[in-house]
Amino acid sequence: MTREITLSKAVNEAIAEEMRRDPSVFLIGEDVAEAGTPFKVLSGLVDEFGPERVIDTPISEPGFVGMAVGAAMTGTRPIVDLMFGDFLYLVMDQLCNQAAKQHYMSGGKLSVPMVLRTNLGATRRSAAQHSQSLHALVAHIPGLKVAMPSSAYEAKGLMKTAIRDDNPVVIFEDKLMYQDKAPVPEEEYLIPFGAANVLREGRDITLVATSSMVQVAAKAAEALSAEGISAEVIDPRTLVPFDEATVVESVRKTSRAIVIDEGHRNFGVTGEIASRISEKAFYHLDYPVQRLGAMDVPVPFSPALEDLTVPTPEAVAKAARRAVRGEVADAA
Amino acid sequence: MAAQAAKKTGGSRSGKEGGAAKAAKANTEDYLRMYRQMVKIRAFEDQANQLYLSAKMPGLTHMYSGQEAVAVGICEALTDEDRITSTHRGHGHCVAKGAEFRQMFCELLGREEGYCRGKGGSMHIADQAHGNLGANAIVGGSMGIATGAALSAKLQGSDFVTVCFFGDGATAQGLWYEVMNMAALWKLPVIYACENNGYSEYTRTDEIAAGSLTARAEAFGIEAHRVDGQEVLAVNELAQRLVERARHGEGPFFVELDTYRYHGHHVGDINRDYYRSKDEEAEWKERRDPIVNFGKWLEAEGILSADDLVAIGDEIRAEAEAAVAYALNASYPEAGEVDMHVFAGVDHALPYIDGYAKGAGA
Numbered sequence: 001m002t003r004e005i006t007l008s009k010a011v012n013e014a015i016a017e018e019m020r021r022d023p024s025v026f027l028i029g030e031d032v033a034e035a036g037t038p039f040k041v042l043s044g045l046v047d048e049f050g051p052e053r054v055i056d057t058p059i060s061e062p063g064f065v066g067m068a069v070g071a072a073m074t075g076t077r078p079i080v081d082l083m084f085g086d087f088l089y090l091v092m093d094q095l096c097n098q099a100a101k102q103h104y105m106s107g108g109k110l111s112v113p114m115v116l117r118t119n120l121g122a123t124r125r126s127a128a129q130h131s132q133s134l135h136a137l138v139a140h141i142p143g144l145k146v147a148m149p150s151s152a153y154e155a156k157g158l159m160k161t162a163i164r165d166d167n168p169v170v171i172f173e174d175k176l177m178y179q180d181k182a183p184v185p186e187e188e189y190l191i192p193f194g195a196a197n198v199l200r201e202g203r204d205i206t207l208v209a210t211s212s213m214v215q216v217a218a219k220a221a222e223a224l225s226a227e228g229i230s231a232e233v234i235d236p237r238t239l240v241p242f243d244e245a246t247v248v249e250s251v252r253k254t255s256r257a258i259v260i261d262e263g264h265r266n267f268g269v270t271g272e273i274a275s276r277i278s279e280k281a282f283y284h285l286d287y288p289v290q291r292l293g294a295m296d297v298p299v300p301f302s303p304a305l306e307d308l309t310v311p312t313p314e315a316v317a318k319a320a321r322r323a324v325r326g327e328v329a330d331a332a
Numbered sequence: 333m334a335a336q337a338a339k340k341t342g343g344s345r346s347g348k349e350g351g352a353a354k355a356a357k358a359n360t361e362d363y364l365r366m367y368r369q370m371v372k373i374r375a376f377e378d379q380a381n382q383l384y385l386s387a388k389m390p391g392l393t394h395m396y397s398g399q400e401a402v403a404v405g406i407c408e409a410l411t412d413e414d415r416i417t418s419t420h421r422g423h424g425h426c427v428a429k430g431a432e433f434r435q436m437f438c439e440l441l442g443r444e445e446g447y448c449r450g451k452g453g454s455m456h457i458a459d460q461a462h463g464n465l466g467a468n469a470i471v472g473g474s475m476g477i478a479t480g481a482a483l484s485a486k487l488q489g490s491d492f493v494t495v496c497f498f499g500d501g502a503t504a505q506g507l508w509y510e511v512m513n514m515a516a517l518w519k520l521p522v523i524y525a526c527e528n529n530g531y532s533e534y535t536r537t538d539e540i541a542a543g544s545l546t547a548r549a550e551a552f553g554i555e556a557h558r559v560d561g562q563e564v565l566a567v568n569e570l571a572q573r574l575v576e577r578a579r580h581g582e583g584p585f586f587v588e589l590d591t592y593r594y595h596g597h598h599v600g601d602i603n604r605d606y607y608r609s610k611d612e613e614a615e616w617k618e619r620r621d622p623i624v625n626f627g628k629w630l631e632a633e634g635i636l637s638a639d640d641l642v643a644i645g646d647e648i649r650a651e652a653e654a655a656v657a658y659a660l661n662a663s664y665p666e667a668g669e670v671d672m673h674v675f676a677g678v679d680h681a682l683p684y685i686d687g688y689a690k691g692a693g694a
């Protein structure tokens with residue numbers, strides 16, 4: 001049986017199911033219990049699991065992330081709620097120096113089975129310190145896995161896999177998508193890491209998109225199809241591990257690619273994926289791999305400015321048309 | 333002298349802290365073990381220093397010599413189930429928690445048989461089997477881990493206690509105040525053990541620490557103690573009581589242990605007159621050495637003779653030398669190990685992150 005539920009509900013269900021299944025799983029973070037987080041994603045969990053397993057903390061991000069690392073190293077499986085992705089900067093030492101490296105530094109003796117769930121996404125009129133998409137920061141660090149759900153269905157399956165993983169996993173939810181509904185089966189399912197999802201098959205161009213950009217790419221593909229351009233849309237689902245083969249195979253077929261991601265374009269995810277395509281599908285390419293990312297400015301507050309900074313379906317469609325027609329790309 | 337009492341500086345309890353040594357480890361076997369453990373640490377460090385001076389050891393290392401009574405006094409109050417987190421100056425904690433010379437020297441020399449298969453080295457040595465969650469090269473970096481281990485004990489209903497070792501310099505890290513707050517709120521079984529050796533790197537503690545350290549813990553309602561870290565029995569007596577109480581839900585606790593490092597900040601810190609005098613070093617070594625003084629006490633109590641003490645030293649030094657010889661001949665890890673142990677459940681990380689190999693369960 002499949003019903004339509006919100007992404008928020010999907011995450012809530014995934015966590016509840018895993019907490020029922022495994023008593024060593026617990027939640028920790030700011031206002032996760034009665035408040036259920038500012039986004040209400042975790043509402044009701046404290047009623048079922050009690051304050052021992054849904055733990056409200058003081059506003060001490062390095063403190064509770066560090067504690068989650070230690071708890072994970074000693075027999076429990078914490079899910080840490082980091083209220084905004086922008087707060088990753090505060091916890092970098094605990095996440096990147098401690099969690100990411102314990103298994104390696106101990107020669108495989110210690111492990112850190114923890115999930116850090118946080119968010120990304122601009123256009124919520126939240127300005128520069130509550131709108132960033134910082135997944136590239138953590139995807140850069142060996143020892144961390146990074147998941148990027150693009151719908152309610154994806155969010156549930158990836159969260160369950162993350163909770164069962166024996167490594168630190170950072171999962172980024174798009175905070176603008178919490179109320180977006182999608183069909184989600186009632187039966188249990190997991191989505192494996194490192195297996196990209198081909199949402200739509202196409203012949204002329206490959207659109208590789210992450211998180212909310214998957215919807216942007218899908219809309220662009222729809223518009224393009226009305227013009228006779230057939231676009232393939234791929235959601236890698238996880239950045240680490242990254243399903244290179246699916247992407248490369250697709251581009252070998254279509255000969256053109258655009259990579260769309262909401263992180264800043266400069267030195268980020270789009271550059272990484274574009275470079276992999278260039279390395280592995282170079283002789284199949286008819287056009288330089290294009291990249292669309294967040295504009296390389298701090299996210300502005302004014303709606304008039306903020307909306308200019310994120311890729312739109314129109315921008316993707318425009319770039320795709322030029323690529324398919326072989327028009328020279330903008331010099332700038 | 334060894335029975336000198338620990339001084340409690342605060343907290344609401346009116347524990348009687350005099351006559352400590354009589355209650356502590358009140359049998360010969362335990363005294364002998366504590367003595368041997370301290371001698372082991374000193375012997376280990378002497379060998380490690382030699383390895384560095386003779387250019388046989390990769391990198392630098394930080395010597396624990398002089399601080400032995402802290403690690404041994406505390407770890408002798410712990411079981412293998414109890415956890416510790418350690419620091420960049422961590423060989424002493426590792427030995428005191430039960431590690432073997434061979435695997436330790438192999439680790440320092442980057443050999444496959446090391447505790448971490450040569451991947452951690454001196455500053456990341458960990459010994460999971462004995463509850464050592466690892467040294468840490470980030471000053472203060474393990475305070476979250478230790479407090480989280482204590483949270484984990486509470487969540488699982490286990491009765492293990494975690495001791496978080498750190499230096500005076502680490503008290504300047506904000507993380508400590510975040511986790512002390514949570515440990516106090518949630519009554520976690522963690523003991524913060526600050527080894528105040530008077531210096532953080534090349535700077536005197538009184539230049540970097542305002543006010544009193546014990547008062548900082550007390551501000552969170554955490555019972556704080558200050559003890560002479562050169563007196564193994566005083567340290568052990570205090571540790572035994574606090575560990576037992578932490579086990580029964582009375583934690584967290586803070587202990588400041590006054591101690592001294594004999595060597596430089598690291599093995600390469602040879603000319604250090606600019607930050608501390610030779611007279612000061614001589615004073616600690618000649619009058620306050622934890623091993624010599626405990627040896628004298630054992631002799632005075634008729635537990636060991638002077639000859640026994642010499643024999644123990646000789647035996648342990650020979651053991652350390654043999655372990656070094658073994659480690660110097662032990663193999664390095666194969667090149668193919670370089671991308672192993674990046675992820676649990678994944679053999680080789682490189683094909684995995686590119687999506688060409690599946691990990692366990694995923």
Ligand SMILES: Cc1ncc(C[n+]2csc(CCOP(=O)(O)OP(=O)(O)O)c2C)c(N)n1
Nearest residue numbers: 421469470471499500501502529531532533
């Ligand atoms: C976060 C961080 N800052 C600086 C350093 C460099 N460093 C290594 S040890 C040390 C001094 C630490 O002093 P203390 O905590 O008193 O320990 P001790 O060396 O005296 O044992 C410093 C500054 C570091 N490793 N990590």
Ligand SMILES: [Mg+2]
Nearest residue numbers: 499500531532
């Ligand atoms: Mg110091």
